[in-house]
């Protein structure tokens with residue numbers, strides 16, 4: 259691969275000043291620092307930050323960057339959990355947050371065209387006004403963007419019924435190194451002409467092109483929803499409850515679980531509705547559908563769960579009653595810090611039938627390494643958030659937490675799983691990609707990267723090769 263530039267020269271800076279006048283260029287370290295970090299808690303100072311207002315500026319930038327072999331790191335809200343937007347290997351950060359127009363929401367085509375900087379929850383609110391529905395719901399939806407979600411193929415709680423971001427991207431317009439524009443896909447819900455470049459862009463983490471427009475698929479908005487929270491005396495009891503739900507022919511919109519450590523953490527920061535001494539696992543389920551069918555579906559759901567003898571079962575019909583139950587789920591991640599000041603947040607996924615084996619194995623790994631391990635997440639699709647909680651100021655704990663993370667990855671892979679279900683590999687999991695992907699797969703991916711980005715200027719050091 260071509261040697262990349264290792265710093266900005268004065269002539270580079272003059273060009274960037276001309277291309278990004280005024281506050282379009284940021285070079286003061288104290289202003290750039292915030293553009294060099296993300297939610298992985300990793301950070302590095304960019305060489306400069308550019309903030310394009312138009313696609314034309316991005317085309318010019320990529321022409322120049324290819325000629326100068328200048329590394330570029332695309333960035334939006336910086337909520338990524340794996341360091342994908344961190345310029346860890348140097349380069350100019352390209353913030354596309356100012357490309358934030360909702361171009362069109364179309365109830366007859368059931369699709370929308372948006373720029374990458376639109377905040378996901380704001381877009382969902384706009385679609386709902388037209389009784390349309392954009393299902394992907396990462397827990398970060400109020401603070402992350404559609405461009406970031408597409409670039410990471412974000413998942414969410416509704417994935418069990420509706421799938422992930424990838425399932426809602428019909429088209430991607432991206433600027434490639436050298437300045438060419440690729441308009442992959444379009445407004446049709448089906449399209450089998452040529453290879454599926456749209457899907458290749460989804461989850462590519464800023465390594466293939468810089469998105470300037472996304473075409474997203476919409477559904478009719480479900481009329482109504484309901485939620486059930488059920489606590490169980492054992493993890494296996496909770497899993498049996500979940501199996502009963504599927505066996506009853508119910509496909510929940512969301513099926514989340516929290517293990518005993520996660521439940522204990524939450525109980526330390528708020529009143530909880532479950533018996534504190536005996537609860538070993540909690541399930542949270544959501545269903546949606548027509549207003550007339552929902553009370554009957556809710557009855558069937560509670561009957562299915564009751565067969566697994568829950569310790570308690572709470573129901574909420576409609577957003578007003580459901581919200582307090584989901585509020586508890588949102589506390590899991592902050593509650594983990596009750597058990598220690600630092601955490602490694604992994605997001606492995608296993609085949610759905612292996613979930614109990616995986617969670618019991620992760621808990622045993624925590625006990626062996628003498629660190630707290632809290633497991634929770636998307637039971638309905640086998641995507642388990644494993645929080646390894648420790649004190650980074652203690653050398654011994656730091657080493658044990660790393661050993662724990664690696665043992666979690668090994669167990670996951672031995673069960674036929676993946677080391678990342680939704681956060682991507684970025685820099686935090688980059689070193690472990692070869693544990694999962696073979697030489698053959700990695701060399702195919704390297705070949706694809708080479709076609710899109712022959713000099714390797716886009717987000718170097720990230721990804722999978």
Ligand SMILES: Cc1cc2nc3c(=O)[nH]c(=O)nc-3n(C[C@H](O)[C@H](O)[C@H](O)COP(=O)(O)OP(=O)(O)OC[C@H]3O[C@@H](n4cnc5c(N)ncnc54)[C@H](O)[C@@H]3O)c2cc1C
Pocket residue numbers: 296297331332333334335336337338339341342343354374395396397398401402403404405406407408409410411412413414415463464465467468469470680681717
């Ligand atoms: C509290 C919290 C909860 C979360 N919950 C979830 C969850 O439930 N599910 C989930 O999947 N994730 C979750 N995340 C992770 C994160 O929110 C997602 O990865 C999100 O998609 C990142 O969006 P962003 O706008 O912050 O993008 P950034 O973090 O800024 O960037 C993400 C990636 O996109 C690339 N990129 C940025 N702009 C462009 C562009 N214009 N073109 C091409 N590539 C680009 C970047 O290089 C980077 O690799 C959570 C994070 C937090 C902090």
